[in-house]
Amino acid sequence: DTEVTQTPKHLVMGMTNKKSLKCEQHMGHRAMYWYKQKAKKPPELMFVYSYEKLSINESVPSRFSPECPNSSLLNLHLHALQPEDSALYLCASSQRVGIGNEQFFGPGTRLTVL
């Protein structure tokens, strides 16, 4: 299995809602990532987890809360988002962090905040 899966594919939420994005991989990778991609822009790194521990937070607002409950699963909890947070949220994984470990990306969750 060489896939990274993400659910849901699409999500519409209000500014007062709480929702979660889910990412799963069964490749035995120990590094997982969240990226955000606005329309017609390149992906931007948000978080990096290495061995289930948060290793990088790219100064992301606290309304985005990542969680890595085990080595196969990565969640992104969303609360009190703003309309400008509407974007494609991409999850990726790699064997380890560091050079030589290419990242495998999921198809993304397209989020719309009303």
Added chain:
Amino acid sequence: DAKTTQPTSMDCAEGRAANLPCNHSTISGNEYVYWYRQIHSQGPQYIIHGLKNNETNEMASLIITEDRKSSTLILPHATLRDTAVYYCIVPLPQGAQKLVFGQGTRLTINP
């Protein structure tokens, strides 16, 4: 990350070789060059990476100049499915592999 410069867009005829250039003149000796692509409405896909020597895999070839200041990604027989945005990335060598995506090259393969 070493800054990379790529053309905004390129066109290529189906069946021909697509040659995508990337300039990374500030690259240091231990920094790799990575290529990813993103087909419309999909997540990015790893293509290839290299340090000094030319590299080839089932998807593409990577030619790195001797001074390492530029590289070229070659898709030998482009198909319509190769239409995508291609990103040339030089990540920091130490610590986490932070991929910093630039604007990339939008490659259109024409029938």
